Amino acid sequence: MQFENKLSFAKKMDANDELRNYRNEFHFPQINGKDVIYFTGNSLGLQPKRTQKYVDEIMNDWSALAVEGHFHAEKPWWDYHERLAAPLARVVGAEPKEVSAMNTLSVNLHLLMVSFYRPTSKRYKIICEEKAFPSDQYMLLSQVRFHGLDPSNAIVELKKRPGEHFWHTDDILDKIEEVGDELALVLIGGVNYYNGQVFDMKRITKAGKKVGAMVGWDLAHAVGNIELKLHDWKVDFAAWCSYKYMNSGPGNASGVFIHEAHLEKDDIPRFEGWWGTKKETRFLMKPEFEPMPTADAWQISNPPVLSLAPYLASLQMFEEVGMDALIRKRDTIVAYLEYILLEVDKEVEGSFEVITPKDRGCQLSVLLHGQGRTLFDYLMKQGVITDWREPNTIRLAPAPFYCSYEDMYNFGQILKRAY
Incomplete structure (x- = not known):
C-alpha cells in the first residue's frame, strides 16, 4: 500500500x-x-465500556444472594472461570481444556516452574533472553537458588549480536543445541517487552524439545497481539497477563496454558489447592487431592470473580472480532x-x-x-x-x-x- x-x-x-x-x-x-x-x-489497555455491566452483575448478585451467588447467580461464581476457557483458547491457539484463568502472571510462572523445571545433576540449565522483563529475571533467579544451584552457571542468557538491537533465531537455535543435554528449560518472553520483537516460537519450541528440554513462554506482550498456536507448536506451558492487549484492567487475572500431554499425569509435581480438585467431589472435602482433567488442576483457590468479570467482558469483543x-x-x-x-x-x-x-x-x-x-x-x-x-x-x-x-x-x- x-x-x-x-x-x-x-x-x-x-x-x-x-x-x-x-x-x-x-x-x-x-x-x-x-x-x-x-x-x-x-502496558495497560483502555477500559471497555461494557466492563461496568459485567462487574455490576457480580456486585448485584453479591448484594441480593450473598453466599448463594456461588451457585445461583446468573453466572454462578463457583465455575465463573470456565466461561473464559473457550474464548481464551481461540486467542492462544489451544484446546479449552488446556487453558485456565487464575492468579497473576508472576505467581503463575512460579507455580508452573514447580511442574516444569525439575533440574537433575546433569540437566539443570535454563535458557532465557538477556535483559528479560525484570519480574521474569527475579523469578528465574529465585527458582534456581531454591534448587540450590548457582544462577551464573544455571541460567544461560541469549545475547544479541554486537551493535544490534534484536536477536537472530539461528543464534537461539545454535545456543539450544550447544547447551544440549544440560538444558532443562527454555523460558523466553514471546514478544520482547523492550524492543517489540516477536520470537519464532514454533522453531524455538521444536529445537528445545528436540534436545529433551521443557519449553515455556511468557506471553504478557503476545496474547491478544499476535497469532499463537500453542497446542500445535507443542509448547509445554505458557502464562500471560490480561491487562495489556486484553484490556481487563490494572493488575488483573492471568491466564495459563498447559499442553494436553501433561494433563492427567499422576506423577507431575504441582502445588495444589481445593479448586484444582474434581468438581464432582470438591465439596465432599476429601483428604486426598483428585486433580481436574484440565489446566484447572493448577488452580489453588476459588476464582476471583470480580477480577474475571472485566476479563470476560473483553473476551466477548475478541469473540466478536x-x-x-x-x-x-x-x-x-x-x-x-x-x-x-x-x-x-x-x-x-x-x-x-x-x-x-x-x-x-x-x-x-x-x-x-x-x-x-x-x-x-x-x-x-x-x-x-x-x-x-x-x-x-x-x-x-x-x-x-x-x-x-x-x-x-x-x-x-x-x-x-x-x-
Whole structure:
C-alpha cells in the first residue's frame, strides 16, 4: 500500500477500517479537553465500556444472594472461570481444556516452574533472553537458588549480536543445541517487552524439545497481539497477563496454558489447592487431592470473580472480532505509524531510529538521539500517552481495537513540532 502523510489519507483509512466502530467501545482519558492518542495498550489497555455491566452483575448478585451467588447467580461464581476457557483458547491457539484463568502472571510462572523445571545433576540449565522483563529475571533467579544451584552457571542468557538491537533465531537455535543435554528449560518472553520483537516460537519450541528440554513462554506482550498456536507448536506451558492487549484492567487475572500431554499425569509435581480438585467431589472435602482433567488442576483457590468479570467482558469483543481481523489492522496501522516516523525523521535529520525488527506485533520501539526524556515529557503534555524505557527509548503500541489512522497522522504532526 502506498501511504501518504496527509490528514485526508488517514481519514480515508479510518472510513475503510472494519474495526472503526470498536473505538467507541472504549473510555479515553482526556488531556487539554481532547481524547488522548493512546500508545500504551502494551502496558495497560483502555477500559471497555461494557466492563461496568459485567462487574455490576457480580456486585448485584453479591448484594441480593450473598453466599448463594456461588451457585445461583446468573453466572454462578463457583465455575465463573470456565466461561473464559473457550474464548481464551481461540486467542492462544489451544484446546479449552488446556487453558485456565487464575492468579497473576508472576505467581503463575512460579507455580508452573514447580511442574516444569525439575533440574537433575546433569540437566539443570535454563535458557532465557538477556535483559528479560525484570519480574521474569527475579523469578528465574529465585527458582534456581531454591534448587540450590548457582544462577551464573544455571541460567544461560541469549545475547544479541554486537551493535544490534534484536536477536537472530539461528543464534537461539545454535545456543539450544550447544547447551544440549544440560538444558532443562527454555523460558523466553514471546514478544520482547523492550524492543517489540516477536520470537519464532514454533522453531524455538521444536529445537528445545528436540534436545529433551521443557519449553515455556511468557506471553504478557503476545496474547491478544499476535497469532499463537500453542497446542500445535507443542509448547509445554505458557502464562500471560490480561491487562495489556486484553484490556481487563490494572493488575488483573492471568491466564495459563498447559499442553494436553501433561494433563492427567499422576506423577507431575504441582502445588495444589481445593479448586484444582474434581468438581464432582470438591465439596465432599476429601483428604486426598483428585486433580481436574484440565489446566484447572493448577488452580489453588476459588476464582476471583470480580477480577474475571472485566476479563470476560473483553473476551466477548475478541469473540466478536476474531484475531485475524485484529492482526490485519495491526499490520497496517503499525506500518503506517512506521511510515509517519520515517517521514518525520527525514525532516528532523536523524533524531531517532526504530529498533523493532520486522518480526513484530503491535509495538514499535523508538531509540531517541538527543532529546531523550524531554521529548517524552513534551508528548505527554500534548496528549500523546506513550511509554518511556531507560535509557532513551519510547514504546509506541497502536492497539487495533481503539487506535485510529488519524491518531497516527496527528502524532506525526505533534512529533515534528517537538523539534
